[in-house]
Amino acid sequence: MIEVELAIVGAGPAGLSAAIEARRAGAEVLLIDENSRPGGQLFKQIHKFFGSRAHKAGTRGMNIGTELLRESKELGIKTWLKGEVCGIEDGHKLWVVIDRNRSEFVKAKKIILATGATENAVSFPGWDLPGVMGAGAAQTMINVHRVLPGRKVIMLGSGNVGVIVAYQLLQAGAEVVAILEAAPKLGGYGVHTAKVARAGVPLYVSHTIKRAFGTDRVEAVEIVELDEQFKQITGTERTLEVDTICIATGLTPLTELAWLAGCKFNYIPALGGHLPIHDHKMRSTQPDIFIAGDISGIEEASTAMEEGRLAGINAACELGYITQEEAENRSREIWDSLNSLRSGYFGQKRRDSKDLMLQKGKEVIK
């Protein structure tokens, strides 16, 4: 059994930011990640981020990742890679399987869960063929592993993930045959859709995939128009030749550890479904467990980093490394920054949903 002050599960943007804040304050931190390399999904984000200067706007996600790793290294943050947290007991004890062959137990005074999210799937006949994959999977292949999983791609879903990955597939040398959106209007930022539109990629609203064809691999896709009730309109089917179908229909938070730990949940569809209840310090209903990033609601890396900082600062405060006053002041600044990211046409809904969550947190967490 290893004892630490603060254990953080997940070394993505939220976990790394939390670790950096807590370590800088003086806390003893153990950062655990199941991958062979820290950074989570930041290194496949090769586009320039939005936001303001404080959110590192204009910097490519992968470079923000490099920066976070440099900081965590400078601070000497202890990191376990290839460490899968498979269990959580008594709200303090983690069961970690290292390198798939050895168990370690970690007893932590405070725990931050920054486990991220996983891509949603959509089923249609043929959806299990090789060549049907998450948009994030294609993004990992082209930007991290530098291999093209296909040459002719169709994208299902026009949210930011769908349009950004479509653009990055073009950058990697693939052809994007179309982007489909089931809703009557496109989901992603207009600047992203405009970028792929002027690259000649057709975007079809009120459309979905009816089926995929192929024997060993996707060979073609049949698309169909949808009416206002999202019902397929017979007679509008069209077949397009593709070898890859990318699914970009949202993400689901990875909440298993929070369930295991006995955290209470709240259902907020706009943020990805069942989420551990948290307060403005990112505390869950379990007294010594904090959450940050996509596990607390699906958003973006920029918000995940801010939430990670909140969790790190407040965990360090509870461990006695930061005064209550300082933690509150710094938290307030971070909330201002989060609120500026959660505003406007795209952000307001997330802001409102977060407010609901915080309201719930206020009622339940003492």
Next chain:
Amino acid sequence: MKESLKTTGAPSLEELRNSPGFPTREQLRKGPVAIIECIEEIPCNPCEASCPQGAITIGENITNLPKLDFEKCIACGMCIAACPGLAIYIKDYTYSETMALLSFPYEYYPLPQVGDTVQAVDRHGKYVCDAKVIRVRNPKSNDHTAIVTIEYPKEHFDEVVSIKRIVMP
């Protein structure tokens, strides 16, 4: 709703003309000027700080639309690569008797070469006319957002915004 942007992916000229970053016809015909095709409230403001003339204003609320002061803009192009959305370019109607100039962001491989004849496209990627590459800049400070300058016939001044990707042989 911004009908064209939200159903086809690209804004219509009308939608653009109603935004504070898009010059009027008169301003466009006066000389080289930046054009900002950012018509949705998204949380983003690097363009504001990138402008050495202080011609772009977003303000305290970072979801405000960028406003361009056309009197202050000297068409230096610093904003082109600063925009994470690749939504800013520069056009010059007064370039020559018959030709206009366009400088736009380009993030594909390979880059076009000076002197190449390329295919100019509209906001939907549709071929409009041939264009000639005048300049290609890709300084380190742009972090891989190259800026390509083309000349193209003036009669297509408004439609042309980019070029067809050059596909490797």
Next chain:
Amino acid sequence: MNRIPNHPILDEEKPGKEVQIFVDGKPIMAREGEMIAAALIANGIYINRYTAHKHKPRGIYCAIGRCTDCIMTVDDVPNVRTCVTQVKEGMRITTQHGMGVWSEEGRND
């Protein structure tokens, strides 16, 4: 054949050391340290396994170790997630059928 040597943002690839691995007995070249699934795609191999009941082919789906669609038998150990397992010189990888078979060599209990 499916590698991306040049890229507008990621610059020219600096390939690592080449290693030889075996897929269903056939040698292919991979890059040291890369994930098995990436090495297979680089070599034009898209099927990782066949399902237990309907014997349908499966390829990568999530590519980050969550979905287990890309599992194969690696050095006699079945159900290895190839998208998060790095190649090693001489590795023997086989297309998995159903739950796979544990051989004596693969046991480490």
